[in-house]
Amino acid sequence: MRSAVHAPTRLLMLLVTALYLLLPGALQAKGLPYQLEYRLEFLPQSGQALVTITLDKGELLRSIRFDNLPERYEDITASGKLMVSATEVLWEPEAGSASLSLKVKINHERDPGEYDALMTRNWAIFRGDDLFPAVKTRFEDGAYAVATLDVVLPPHWTSVETGWPRKKGNTFRINNPERKFDRPTGWMIAGTLGTRRGDISDTAITVSAPKDSAVRRMDVLTFFTFVWPELQRAFVQTPDKLLVVGMGDPMWRGGLSGPNSLFLHADRPVVSENGTSPLMHEL
Structure with missing residues (x-):
């Protein structure tokens, strides 16, 4: 006569079996985060930046694809x-440490004689979107990036x-x-700068411009102290x-967000004569 297996014992056996089957996947998941390091080095003499993308676990990315822009x-x-x-770059990283580098032209005229990206001997203003390619990637399931941006300045530049x-x-x-392959986007400035900082509520605000600029940094910070509570009420x-x-x-003689x-x-004034604010418009 067969002895009956009690319900608690049977449940325990099922749990042990399930854990055993899941164990390899659980162990594998521990290796799915990967280090994604962007390195940006300015080359003022050529008007370019050297961009390097480094992965510490290249095997987690099957391919990286982006548009080739030969003019840049x-x-x-x-x-x-x-x-x-002529139109596309396809990179299949090797296992372990893997890197890709390219030189990118910085200067760009939005209108004739007016730039929305410019590098001089003493400073550079640009958007990260224009220097770091927008890529399409194929990952191993569960892979995600832990990303940093490291900026290398020319000897006489002081900050970024x-x-x-x-x-x-x-x-x-x-x-x-929202991305598994993080990308440094938004406005950036580097060089010999004048910078003012302030904390308003939970936001750290930085106003920065080349030292020889006529930008009214403290006016901008002061304006924010008055309007920020309204922004918080509007956008939470x-x-x-x-x-x-x-x-x-x-x-370029305008504002760009x-x-x-x-x-x-x-x-551009902080507040115009008609009561509108170019600064608020961009926010």
């Missing part, structure tokens, strides 16, 4: 398998500002919750950090 990109190299055509939180020195944490959630970049000619950041020409 050159000297594209990579470890692993790289295919470059972005709309991303500073980790230390010239390294910033990049976290796009406000960013952890906001960067305002300014400069006069030959930059970006993720966690905006640009405003030095000649």
Whole structure:
């Protein structure tokens, strides 16, 4: 006569079997985060930036694909398998540490004689969207990035500002919750700068411009102290950090917004005669 297996014992056996079957996947999941490091080095003499993308676990990404822009990109190299055509770049990273680098032209005229991206001997103003390619990726299931941006400045440049939180020195944490392959976007400024900072409610606000700029940095910060409570009531959630970049000619004579950041020409008023605010418009 067979002995009956009690219900609690049977349940325990089922749980042990399930855990045993799930164990390999659980162990594998621990390795799915990967380090994604962006490195940005300015080359003022050539008007370019050297962009390097490094992965610590190349095996988690099957392929990275982005549009080739020959008028802006050159000297594209990579470890692993790289295919470059006139219209597209396809990179299949090697296992372990893998990297891709390219030189990117910074200067861009939005209108004749007016720039929405410019690098001079002493400073650079640009959007990360224009330097770091927008990529299409194929991942191993569950892979996600822990991303940083490290900026290398020319010897006489003193600082860099972005709309991303500073980790230390010239390294910033990049976290796009909606992306598995984080990308440093938004306005950025580097060089010999004049910068003012203030904390308003839960937002760290930075106003930065080249030292020789006529940007009224303290006027901008003071204006924010008055309007920020209204912004919070209207939008409920406000960013952890906001960067305002300014400069006069030959930059574009207007305002342009970006993720966690905006640009405003030095000649644009904080509040116009008709009571409107270019600054508020971009926010």
